[in-house]
Amino acid sequence: MTETALTPVTFTPGRWGSPESSMHLSDSVRGALGFLGITEPAPTPVPLDAVELPVCRLEGAALDALRATVGPEHVATDHDARLARLRGFSTPDLLRLRAGDGADAPDAVVAPATHDEVLAVLAACRANGLALSPFAGGTSVTGGLAPDRGRPTVSLDLRRMTGLLALDPVSQTATLAAGTRLPEAERLLAAEGFEIGHFPQSYEGATVGGCAVTRSAGQSSAGYGRFDDMVVALTVVTPIGTATVGTAPKSAAGPDLRQLFLGSEGAFGVVTSVTVRVHPVPAVRRFTGWHFPDFATGAAAMRALAQANIRPTVLRLSDEAETGLNLANPSSAGASAVTGGCLMVVGVEGDELDVDCRERYLTARLAELGGTDLGTAPGEAWRAGRFRGPYLRDPLLDAGALVETLETVTWWSNLERLKGSVTAAVTDALGAQGTPAVVMCHISHVYPTGASLYFTVIAKALDDPLGQWMRAKQAANAAIRAAGASITHHHAVGTDHRATYLEEIGDVQLTALRAVKAALDPENVCNPGILLP
């Protein structure tokens, strides 16, 4: 981990991440855009201070009640505060903001500092007929920050609730306040010799609470697991009281109700602290590139490793299109070091003996499975640029491109079919609008029984890029559903995936979820419209 990877970034509206990290398109990328007919830049975005927000519906007694919970200095209703919690970072979110649409803004922002203050804010919301929507990293890409606006809505900003609350070095668990951003968490833990090892692409801004309620998955999931695998306990403020969930690593004491709150996206309450598994900072980290002749051969190799007893820490396979554009190394996008075929990144972290034993196995297997060792350069290049990908989007949008990502997950036997049908659905939906598209894909999360697919789509933006993308997204959702895959592997449901999600889970599961919602949040105060309609 470099020092910069330990500094959290406050995301500002409309552009991803840290302004110092913003990217410019290389000539080769600009050249590639020409092939898609992308020659005219996008209209200049509406300035942020000109974005129109709905009139704030909070005043008088309700506002006083909120001020009494956290102190007046931590309650804001001004334009900038509301704008900063308006939506997340999906391309539709960015397009709406660029067009000056602030319709989803909360009425007020309230920033508690403690668990007890969250309890008090929630009580004040109940007493005053308000809705409450937790806000932390602000990096949602599925409409998870845009609840129904039927009632005045409080954006509960958790970013004052930070810190390492407890570390158990023997059990290797750490309890962190929910608003702790991942780089801050890693910095605090590194000082004690530990790390979480959770590296989603939103790492710079994402918080531990946000990762818990959205079932986030990070780039080292092959080695350290998804975030929902790492969480061993949670504290949740629900409207009926505080739940402390997670007595032991695993147990047979009824259903594992940690899994009821993980993925609940704030619909059952507010997670205030999270206890996660940690591990000693690895002494050795080695990232290697492997070349495979084609995606099918590479995917078969991914599967063989995912189904083996010895696994790498990071495993990532770009398809031919993504390898060609070199998206695994965003800073050199358009200038691929690999000619033809597919690039796999294999990272192994641990102590010396551990890494030696695992590399001995992995090297033998990968060669046997048709891979060619490219050495550490492509692996280290990927590692250095691992959080850079999303920074490419803003200049691409500026340049007149429509660019977005989407993801899904299925069983291994269904993976190629799913990849084909989603690619075809998106390509056809955009093609039907007159805009040929490049659809690239990678596998970055593997399980013994299946894997995720992560698609990046680029086409020329039309006059109504939002409507243009929505048609493509709808086609993708339908293709995912038709293939029997899950609507999301790690982006969560929010409002964007809700309709497809309800089809995916069916009536009985929906009835169970609604029952939990009604029992824990009888007045539908918590994130109305998120996850459940």
Add this chain to the structure above:
Amino acid sequence: MTETALTPVTFTPGRWGSPESSMHLSDSVRGALGFLGITEPAPTPVPLDAVELPVCRLEGAALDALRATVGPEHVATDHDARLARLRGFSTPDLLRLRAGDGADAPDAVVAPATHDEVLAVLAACRANGLALSPFAGGTSVTGGLAPDRGRPTVSLDLRRMTGLLALDPVSQTATLAAGTRLPEAERLLAAEGFEIGHFPQSYEGATVGGCAVTRSAGQSSAGYGRFDDMVVALTVVTPIGTATVGTAPKSAAGPDLRQLFLGSEGAFGVVTSVTVRVHPVPAVRRFTGWHFPDFATGAAAMRALAQANIRPTVLRLSDEAETGLNLANPSSAGASAVTGGCLMVVGVEGDELDVDCRERYLTARLAELGGTDLGTAPGEAWRAGRFRGPYLRDPLLDAGALVETLETVTWWSNLERLKGSVTAAVTDALGAQGTPAVVMCHISHVYPTGASLYFTVIAKALDDPLGQWMRAKQAANAAIRAAGASITHHHAVGTDHRATYLEEIGDVQLTALRAVKAALDPENVCNPGILLP
């Protein structure tokens, strides 16, 4: 796997497992019993046909309705049929049966053959005001087969619902009918080159459905995971309809509701099929014994391996007392090959390269951690006797001993404290009744953040052995709760652990569970009193 390990056993009332496998006490065990004052055999058990069952409350229209669902030949109300589904195999269950107490018997036994027949039986139960209690392996040790008898109760015997319904060799998943017993499942899969690798002590009788709803853990959990980790999909008949749960290996599409049905113990409905992760039958299986000077050193070594990236398939550590009595090799109980200290069994399964790489790592680490390699003899002896332990109980009860097991799970940092306080609680509770006890313990399931503790208790049986044990068990439950551990690692809740379980989960989680129960089973037809009061 030997051939006998692929043959399921129909457990008959009152004695564990297959009659051909019954055990006799060696002279050394009999000698050891003398030290505990156990010299007089127990009273002769009441003959099975003299066990008094409550009058069957099912007749007329209700019985006709049940007969219409599965055919009259699959509905039984006779003494033997009801007796065979009376309770499970806890020591209290056995003591009640030995005393002739048949009070918990179901009113009728209904054996469906298909998912649709289960739907029909459940509908008939609703229509006629009956309760329904699923029965499969019959090996519960927590009162999981003794629901409230407030209404006439149907024991739904699932053992006609067997078979491998689907195998996906690419994704390495297998769908099995819920009533398939584990040896049958392994036999069917072995014919296709695969295995589940789930080996609980109840393996010979347990079913895949039973393992799912109780969150079973098997002896190879270090390598292949617990059963709830292995399950990727479930089909459940609930009173409001069929739920098909599990779209993908993992996803971020809301809470993972597989975990709502896993561990639900039949309270939300009847699991009719289970899709589990499988793996190719390992080419190599090597089991080795390691000696550690004491439990603390051995436990620290277990922890180091559990927290490493390379893990064995089986990992088991007996404490000094259990090592002394040689319980890891039940056929030679009382004649330990290891003098002093603690025996660890380390099993590694996989292909040649995999096992070589892992053994290289494990051997180096275990030596570094204070272990002495005892070679394969103690490991293979453990493997050969891995399902023999429970067979010792019946002759011990016959001989006048009170013998029972109990288990719990906690974080590593809490493990020694928990072991001490449970041991003291049980020893004191029995000692206070004038019966000195031997309390032995092993760790057989490890996680990066903690481990299970499995206790075996032997004392002299008094005139009221049931009351005698209940006092000890209550003391153990209180000690577990006071230590903040979970009331059960893999035995489940049933009725025996219910009170402590409710304390463990607290009000908010209980409210959520009750809401699910009320929504899916509004008339409380399914296993009333099991899991939830």
